[in-house]
Amino acid sequence: MKKRIVSGIKPSGSLTLGNYIGAAKQFVDLQNEFDSFVFVADLHAITVPQNSTELRARTYDLVKLYLAMGLDPKKTTLFIQSEVPAHLQLAWVFTCSSYMGELERMTQYKDTVLKNKVKQLPIGSGILQYPPLMAADILLYDPQIVPVGDDQSQHLELTRTLAERLNGITNQDIFTIPETFKPKQGARIMSLQEPTKKMSKSDDNPKSYIALLDPIAVSVKKIKSAVTDSEMVVRYDVEHKPGISNLLTIYASLENIEISDAQKHFENSTYGEFKTAVAKTVEIFLTELQNKYHALNMDTVNAILDDGRIKADAIASKKISHVYHKLGIGRF
Ligand code: AMP
Numbered sequence: 001m002k003k004r005i006v007s008g009i010k011p012s013g014s015l016t017l018g019n020y021i022g023a024a025k026q027f028v029d030l031q032n033e034f035d036s037f038v039f040v041a042d043l044h045a046i047t048v049p050q051n052s053t054e055l056r057a058r059t060y061d062l063v064k065l066y067l068a069m070g071l072d073p074k075k076t077t078l079f080i081q082s083e084v085p086a087h088l089q090l091a092w093v094f095t096c097s098s099y100m101g102e103l104e105r106m107t108q109y110k111d112t113v114l115k116n117k118v119k120q121l122p123i124g125s126g127i128l129q130y131p132p133l134m135a136a137d138i139l140l141y142d143p144q145i146v147p148v149g150d151d152q153s154q155h156l157e158l159t160r161t162l163a164e165r166l167n168g169i170t171n172q173d174i175f176t177i178p179e180t181f182k183p184k185q186g187a188r189i190m191s192l193q194e195p196t197k198k199m200s201k202s203d204d205n206p207k208s209y210i211a212l213l214d215p216i217a218v219s220v221k222k223i224k225s226a227v228t229d230s231e232m233v234v235r236y237d238v239e240h241k242p243g244i245s246n247l248l249t250i251y252a253s254l255e256n257i258e259i260s261d262a263q264k265h266f267e268n269s270t271y272g273e274f275k276t277a278v279a280k281t282v283e284i285f286l287t288e289l290q291n292k293y294h295a296l297n298m299d300t301v302n303a304i305l306d307d308g309r310i311k312a313d314a315i316a317s318k319k320i321s322h323v324y325h326k327l328g329i330g331r332f
């Protein structure tokens with residue numbers, strides 16, 4: 001039997017090149033080899049306030065982007081998290097079996113707390129409960145592998161801990177313990193303006209990220225105005241040359257080559273020539289992606305999502321019944 005992968009992305013802003021290189025590209029590459037489940041994490045998106053019209057539009061955008069990137073509904077079960085109720089049913093089990101200390105230790109939680117304190121905003125309790133829901137998303141499907149970018153490693157570790165804890169409580173292997181799969185290169189694409197920070201769709205400075213659906217000319221300009229350094233040698237050195245290293249990573253990932261080969265390719269180039277080449281690669285990638293995205297219509301997307309919901313729900317509802325039974329929840 002094929003091994004299984006599960007992963008998702010939140011529809012909480014425009015998808016960036018970081019999301020693609022760090023996560024979605026892996027979903028596409030792995031779907032040939034694995035039984036693949038990919039979803040839109042809309043319930044995770046509402047851990048921070050959302051505008052309802054925008055949330056629904058971005059949910060569709062994300063599905064269309066998944067398809068435009070190359071997810072094939074024949075190989076990947078594509079669905080919306082909120083349409084499979086077992087995600088929330090199992091999330092409660094993990095809410096109850098996780099500890100406050102564990103949840104408060106999560107970097108993503110701590111960052112949000114800090115950010116909201118500065119902005120004098122309240123901290124929604126959903127942010128704290130984010131990892132138990134994520135554990136449920138994963139463990140419902142018993143995947144061997146979960147492809148994610150670097151920033152999700154800690155949540156994956158907690159998922160493994162919660163799975164082991166539940167297996168221990170029930171004295172049975174109810175859950176498969178999943179491995180984290182990170183891309184060999186590009187697990188952390190950095191901000192174009194502050195290359196020691198990760199590229200993020202929630203960054204206040206739009207010049208710091210490439211949004212996949214932005215006008216292509218805007219993205220080309222962002223690459224050309226990316227922060228570099230004064231050494232004038234195209235060399236991969238994250239510590240001393242974070243900006244150039246980030247552009248080399250973007251180039252190598254989109255060209256499907258090794259970073260060392262990209263470096264060799266540009267060893268005699270000026271920064272200007274190098275940036276022009278990276279911008280061209282980004283332009284070609286985005287043009288193809290956006291053309292495919294615009295060619296998708298609502299009926300096609302809805303049919304794929306219906307199919308995905310049915311397939312995901314069949315597995316997830318069976319699993320939650322089994323888990324509830326093992327935990328003594330409900331009738332004989
Ligand atoms: P999110 O947008 O937070 O739902 O993230 C979706 C996926 O994209 C996760 O697997 C993240 O680890 C990945 N991701 C987000 N930002 C980056 C980045 N700057 N570089 C690499 N991967 C990223």
Ligand code: TRP
Nearest residue numbers: 006007008009010041044134137
């Ligand atoms: N938390 C992930 C992120 O922000 C998105 C996500 C939700 C996810 N559930 C998941 C990723 C399950 C992998 C598996 O990137």
